[in-house]
Amino acid sequence: MQIEMNIKGLMIDPITNMPIIILRDQEGQRILPIWVGVFEANAIALQIENVQTPRPMTHDLLKNIIDDLSAQVERIVVTELKENTFYALTHLRTNGHSIEVDARPSDAIALALRTRSPIFVEEAVIQSARSVESSRESSMDVTRLQKWLEGLSEDELGKYKM
Numbered sequence: 001m002q003i004e005m006n007i008k009g010l011m012i013d014p015i016t017n018m019p020i021i022i023l024r025d026q027e028g029q030r031i032l033p034i035w036v037g038v039f040e041a042n043a044i045a046l047q048i049e050n051v052q053t054p055r056p057m058t059h060d061l062l063k064n065i066i067d068d069l070s071a072q073v074e075r076i077v078v079t080e081l082k083e084n085t086f087y088a089l090t091h092l093r094t095n096g097h098s099i100e101v102d103a104r105p106s107d108a109i110a111l112a113l114r115t116r117s118p119i120f121v122e123e124a125v126i127q128s129a130r131s132v133e134s135s136r137e138s139s140m141d142v143t144r145l146q147k148w149l150e151g152l153s154e155d156e157l158g159k160y161k162m
Contacts, residue, residue: 001122001123002077002120002121002122002123003025003030003120003121003122003123003126004025004026004118004119004120005023005024005025005026005030005032005119005120005121006023006024006025006026006119007021007022007023007044007048007109007113007119008022008023008024008031009021009022010022010041010044010045010048013033013035016035018035018036018037019035019036019037019038019040019041020033020034020035020036021033021034021036021041021044021105021106021109023078023119023121030126032078032121032125032126032129033129034078034086034105034106036105036106037106040104040106040107040110041106043057043058043059043106043107043110044106044109044110044113047059047110047113047114048113059107059110059111059114060114062111063111063114063115066092066115069094070094070095071092071093071094071099072092072093072094072115073090073091073092073111073112073115073117074091074092074093074098074117075091075112075117075118075119075120076088076089076090076091076103076105076108076109076111076112076117076118076119076120077089077091077120077121077122078105078108078119078120078121078122078125079122079125080122080125080128081125081128081129086104086105086125087102087104087105088102088103088104088105088107088108088109089101089102089103089108090103090108090111090112
């Protein structure tokens with residue numbers, strides 16, 4: 001089952017100093033932190049903060065190409081978690097046909113923001129992420145981080161932005 005999620009924050013992990021995208025479901029019951037690279041986080045932050053760049057960035061270029069080909073991004077879906085790596089698909093519609101394009105979640109999310117497309121996560125990914133976190137060597141830190149993330153209010157999320 002796919003769960004629609006929204007970006008609830010983009011922040012720096014206080015333990016690893018790496019950017020994290022925080023996805024949360026509509027009811028606020030489930031969260032999914034996805035660690036991303038600095039460049040990917042920057043592409044997402046630019047869009048969240050409505051910063052216009054003088055020239056198109058890569059995700060803007062991709063959006064422009066999709067638009068010029070008369071295609072639409074229907075949704076993106078975080079589909080798998082294998083060996084601590086998340087996988088996603090970008091679902092496009094063009095000429096009445098659906099196309100699924102493999103993507104890194106960070107790129108798919110950056111594109112979804114630019115096209116105002118919904119973000120979904122397979123429920124199995126959320127469950128896998130929890131089981132991976134509990135089996136890591138640093139599970140104490142990861143568990144602490146997970147609890148900390150779950151406890152953040154809307155106001156507190158704003159304090160920890162990049």
